[in-house]
Amino acid sequence: MPRRATxxxxxxxxxxxxxxxxxxxxxxxAVDVAMAHAINAFEHKAEYVPVYFSLIAAALLVVAMLVGxxxxxxxxxxxxxxxxxxxxxxxxxxxxxxxxxxxxxxVGLILxxxxxxxxxxxxxxxxxxxxxxxxxxxxxLGFLIILNRMVDARSLEWALWVVVLAAGGWMGNFILSLADxxxxxxxYPSEWVGVIAAAxxxxxxxxxxxxxxxxPLQLLTMAVLAAQFVVxxxxxxLHVHANVSKAATSFWQSxxxxxxxxxxxxxxxxxxxxxxxxxxxxANAPKAEA
Amino acid sequence: MSFxxxxxxxxxxxxxxxxxxxxxxxxxxxxxxxxxxxxVKATGKCADCHRKExxxxxxxxxxSLHSQKGVNCLDCHQPSKGQEPYEHKxxxxxxxxxxxxxxxxxxxxxxxxxxxxxxAPAWAAVTGPEDFTPEQIAFSEAxxxxxxxxxxxxxxxxxxxxxxxxxxxxxxxxxxxNDDGSIGSCTACHARHVSSVELARTPETCGQCHMxxxxxxxxxxHESKHGVLFNIQRHIMNLAARPEKLTTRDMPVPTCxxxxxxxxxxxxxxxxxxxxxxxxxxxxxxxRRPGYKEGKKNMQAICLKCHxxxxxxxxxxxxxxxxxxxxxxxxxxxxVMEGLRKDQLLTPEPFDEPIEYVYFDLWHYGGRxxxxxxxxxxxxxxxxHGYYEIVSKLAEVKHAAEDLRSKGKTGEQARAKxxxxxxxxxxxxxxxxxPAPADAPAEQPEKSGGDADAAPSDG
Numbered sequence: 001m002p003r004r005a006t007x008x009x010x011x012x013x014x015x016x017x018x019x020x021x022x023x024x025x026x027x028x029x030a031v032d033v034a035m036a037h038a039i040n041a042f043e044h045k046a047e048y049v050p051v052y053f054s055l056i057a058a059a060l061l062v063v064a065m066l067v068g069x070x071x072x073x074x075x076x077x078x079x080x081x082x083x084x085x086x087x088x089x090x091x092x093x094x095x096x097x098x099x100x101x102x103x104x105x106x107v108g109l110i111l112x113x114x115x116x117x118x119x120x121x122x123x124x125x126x127x128x129x130x131x132x133x134x135x136x137x138x139x140x141l142g143f144l145i146i147l148n149r150m151v152d153a154r155s156l157e158w159a160l161w162v163v164v165l166a167a168g169g170w171m172g173n174f175i176l177s178l179a180d181x182x183x184x185x186x187x188y189p190s191e192w193v194g195v196i197a198a199a200x201x202x203x204x205x206x207x208x209x210x211x212x213x214x215x216p217l218q219l220l221t222m223a224v225l226a227a228q229f230v231v232x233x234x235x236x237x238l239h240v241h242a243n244v245s246k247a248a249t250s251f252w253q254s255x256x257x258x259x260x261x262x263x264x265x266x267x268x269x270x271x272x273x274x275x276x277x278x279x280x281x282x283a284n285a286p287k288a289e290a
Numbered sequence: 291m292s293f294x295x296x297x298x299x300x301x302x303x304x305x306x307x308x309x310x311x312x313x314x315x316x317x318x319x320x321x322x323x324x325x326x327x328x329x330v331k332a333t334g335k336c337a338d339c340h341r342k343e344x345x346x347x348x349x350x351x352x353x354s355l356h357s358q359k360g361v362n363c364l365d366c367h368q369p370s371k372g373q374e375p376y377e378h379k380x381x382x383x384x385x386x387x388x389x390x391x392x393x394x395x396x397x398x399x400x401x402x403x404x405x406x407x408x409x410a411p412a413w414a415a416v417t418g419p420e421d422f423t424p425e426q427i428a429f430s431e432a433x434x435x436x437x438x439x440x441x442x443x444x445x446x447x448x449x450x451x452x453x454x455x456x457x458x459x460x461x462x463x464x465x466x467x468n469d470d471g472s473i474g475s476c477t478a479c480h481a482r483h484v485s486s487v488e489l490a491r492t493p494e495t496c497g498q499c500h501m502x503x504x505x506x507x508x509x510x511x512h513e514s515k516h517g518v519l520f521n522i523q524r525h526i527m528n529l530a531a532r533p534e535k536l537t538t539r540d541m542p543v544p545t546c547x548x549x550x551x552x553x554x555x556x557x558x559x560x561x562x563x564x565x566x567x568x569x570x571x572x573x574x575x576x577x578r579r580p581g582y583k584e585g586k587k588n589m590q591a592i593c594l595k596c597h598x599x600x601x602x603x604x605x606x607x608x609x610x611x612x613x614x615x616x617x618x619x620x621x622x623x624x625x626v627m628e629g630l631r632k633d634q635l636l637t638p639e640p641f642d643e644p645i646e647y648v649y650f651d652l653w654h655y656g657g658r659x660x661x662x663x664x665x666x667x668x669x670x671x672x673x674x675h676g677y678y679e680i681v682s683k684l685a686e687v688k689h690a691a692e693d694l695r696s697k698g699k700t701g702e703q704a705r706a707k708x709x710x711x712x713x714x715x716x717x718x719x720x721x722x723x724x725p726a727p728a729d730a731p732a733e734q735p736e737k738s739g740g741d742a743d744a745a746p747s748d749g
Contacts, residue, residue, distance in 0.1 A: 210294055
């Protein structure tokens, strides 16, 4: 059962930061996808869809925040708002963006796979074709946006769902890291770090799903996620360094076709989501069990 | 600490990591054990885009031995020494592939090819020596005297650049010098991407250039018993057998490559297509090659895989008789032409008078065809396309010569014609920006510029 609303300021609640996380991620995907699709020079017109969607979705979520207040509301908590009409409108804007994001993600997954995998269905296709997991980032963010508007953020259930979504993200990150580095056959042993790190993060978040109220495990998971943050930053440095040090390559070419510079930042990004989930578990746990 | 949570965390993480290692270990060694990360990436990344654009290239490559052996796109397309690098979607590749790229792995084959008339002499026949470096000229001249340091074929000027670009050069490019200092392109015979030995052994590949009235080898081959048998049995032959392991079981019937290049049953295989030749058959009057004995011996070693020695000796004896006989007839025509020129009844310019074309056809078409027919077992080409053409043209030459003499065309009249001829020539001369071309490959270093004896290609 959700606890009664407290007087905690909105900035100190996991929900606000989760919503900021969703807005920031949806918006940044415009840049990330634009760079990824520039590889094949936006060969298909459909490749522009996620770019435009990201820009519009991020803007709409900001508008929703301005209209309905900093905290997204569920159907039940809309009534508690100072202006229920505005809160309801903000909620529907958010739900619309959430469902749209899921649609973009699922369609993107199918389109990415359609390139080669459905024809030959080999692992090699999965490695060298468009990253099939990547569009699911939209689906994950869509679910997060909807979660914030369907489940009371003061509940344990909300926090657990955030952990589930973070774990899903880490599974995607594990596959992306494995497939991306398999393209050059893990030429440098350091390329395994991302794969191993993603697997550990996923394992601990799943472990936390099984024992969500266990404080030592929560703390250990937080430590694991903090380490992922460092992995992400080091990975970002290594990718950028690999690109700028490549001989006879123009700056633009090296960033478009070289090691994906932003990809390692997904480690830091998902670490933040995982930490938000753990924070939610800590904040929303019944007092007796906390 | 929750044991349940910790157990699941550790087990799940470990299982995922081990799975990742196992999947990676399944990859073929030739894909991942490469010198650079880009070479690994090229095993799949190139095809990912090129399946959508120029997809046939991928399918051709997939049929190749290169593909089976793990040679990938970048292995061939990476810049070789002296080649301009080009940034292409994250890969550094060569702007244009040449024989230098192939030579990275097939140096011996390239070196052999360089010694052949398929190399510099082929291109020089059209352009002369101007595109070659002094070293390249010296190298080739030491082997084929007068074959590179020579004038372009006289027809180049007469016919013009359109003909040269779309005609002559298409075949003679096999010996074109490249910007990286190499010569030629192996793909002329092996094709791009499929890089096929089978293709190079197929008569039609040679027949792309060795055809037509000036060197009708493909037509002669298909008329010969070799060609007839090949056409009926090619489906049971193994044209893709490794060169060093080729046997008569793989190819019980020879194609052009078998006799001129292949290492049938342990014989040395070569990319120098002149190694097994004994006469300069392409010339108007054919002399023995400097390596006459060696060339004959090399070729007869291949003949022996199917024919007995007495038969081979008889065959060679009869063929040499044809060479001598055609030489005699051509010399007869040649004397007539030289007489006319000496008496100034012909202008010094080549190919400006009908009788010069008749004489050119006589040896360049009829003469060559008879000789090639004799060495390749093409009876009809010896007789009707060969000798008959020679003797009928000889009659025409004699008749035309008598005509010229009876008309009393004087030296002064001939010289009076010169300005007109010069004017006509200037109208045909290529523009300054066009590289000096040439139409057919001439092959007679000792010939003076003004006669129609220039020979286009190797015999």
